[in-house]
Amino acid sequence: MSYKYITIERKEHIAVVTLNRPEKLNALSFDLMKEIEKITEEFQEDTETRVVIFKGEGKHFSAGRDLADVNQQPTTLLGIQRSVNIGPRMIRKLFEMDQITIAAIHGTAVGGAACIVSALDFRIGTNDCNIGYPEAKLGMSLSWASLPLCVHLIGPARAKQMVILAQKIDAQTLLNWGFLDEITTKSKLMESAYHMAKAYAAMPPIAAQMIKKSVNAISSALDQSIMHMDSDQVLLCHTTNDLKEGIQAFLEKRKGKFTGN
Numbered sequence: 001m002s003y004k005y006i007t008i009e010r011k012e013h014i015a016v017v018t019l020n021r022p023e024k025l026n027a028l029s030f031d032l033m034k035e036i037e038k039i040t041e042e043f044q045e046d047t048e049t050r051v052v053i054f055k056g057e058g059k060h061f062s063a064g065r066d067l068a069d070v071n072q073q074p075t076t077l078l079g080i081q082r083s084v085n086i087g088p089r090m091i092r093k094l095f096e097m098d099q100i101t102i103a104a105i106h107g108t109a110v111g112g113a114a115c116i117v118s119a120l121d122f123r124i125g126t127n128d129c130n131i132g133y134p135e136a137k138l139g140m141s142l143s144w145a146s147l148p149l150c151v152h153l154i155g156p157a158r159a160k161q162m163v164i165l166a167q168k169i170d171a172q173t174l175l176n177w178g179f180l181d182e183i184t185t186k187s188k189l190m191e192s193a194y195h196m197a198k199a200y201a202a203m204p205p206i207a208a209q210m211i212k213k214s215v216n217a218i219s220s221a222l223d224q225s226i227m228h229m230d231s232d233q234v235l236l237c238h239t240t241n242d243l244k245e246g247i248q249a250f251l252e253k254r255k256g257k258f259t260g261n
Contacts (some may be wrong), residue, residue: 001042007057008039013050013201014194015043015099027066030083033151038115040093050142050205051197052097054120055104056113056188064111077235084234087112087144088153094119095149095216099207100200102195105129106186108166115146118153121212124193125171125178126186131179132168137256139246141233148223153179161180208247212241 009158017039019026026032043049056062065087075243094101094116103109104115104169105125117123117131125131133150135142140161142150151159154177162169174180184192237243241261249256 001037001169003035003039005029006035006039009051013048013053013205014053014197015046015049016053016055016190019054019062022056024066025063025108026056026058026061026113027063029066029069030086030210032066033086034113037086037090037093040090040097042144043097043099044116046099047100047205050201050203050208051100053098053102053104053126053190053193053197055118055193056106056109061105061109061129062113062116063108064113067117067250080238081231081235083233084143087115088146088230090148091115091119091144091146095220098212100197100208100212102193102196104189105131105180108132108168110134112144115142115149118146118149118179122181124182124184124196125174125180126189127171127183128186129171129183130168131174133163133188134166134168134250136164137158137246137252138142139240139244139256139258140237141240143230143234145223145230148220148226150179152219153177186207 004100005019005021007020009016019032021027021029021032037124043052101120101122103120103123105117105123106129108130111134114131114133133142147159147163148164154162158177171180171183175183182192182196242258245258
């Protein structure tokens with residue numbers, strides 16, 4: 001299968017998936033997200049690949065959701081409800097992949113990109129990378145079924161800090177918190193990712209994949225009881241003046257002035 005915004009390379013039991021929209025900082029357009037969904041479905045039929053590394057082309061892993069693309073989404077409430085489902089659906093498919101998954105992160109991974117890397121099994125970052133959830137300062141809640149993933153990685157207090165304050169967190173702090181599993185230099189990022197990938201690829205795949213599924217089931221057992229309202233929260237935010245102000249302030253590169261309306 002061919003892709004417009006993704007490239008894939010396979011070598012023995014390891015595949016590397018590259019987000020390939022560097023002119024837009026790999027921003028997550030609807031089309032790119034649909035391709036990510038399709039590639040997870042392609043791996044469902046792939047019994048040779050045991051580990052998948054995800055990385056970004058260009059200066060950054062990804063700048064997150066493409067806000068310019070958001071302006072093109074449906075204007076009716078029902079249409080918006082359908083369109084916002086693609087984010088959480090994509091994250092669930094990444095989280096549920098059979099293969100062991102590794103994020104190789106350089107530059108920035110924010111918003112939807114932070115959601116993507118949190119859905120993978122392991123995260124290796126460069127020592128100058130940063131990750132954050134800017135949604136709150138745009139007047140949005142953190143959606144895409146990703147709040148539980150953040151809590152599982154760093155605990156409730158740090159998750160509140162990271163998500164509510166909407167700040168980008170540096171690599172060393174993320175390593176200390178447990179969000180990142182390893183940090184390295186940019187020149188050695190893929191070497192480190194391959195080193196980790198080879199260790200998991202050498203293990204018996206049935207046992208490794210069963211263990212992954214069981215751990216995911218244990219850690220996320222209560223997630224769906226809460227995140228069923230994920231899309232509803234997004235729709236509520238879409239009705240607020242704060243959301244309009246947050247996006248306008250972002251586009252004008254200024255601080256937002258929020259009123260609670």
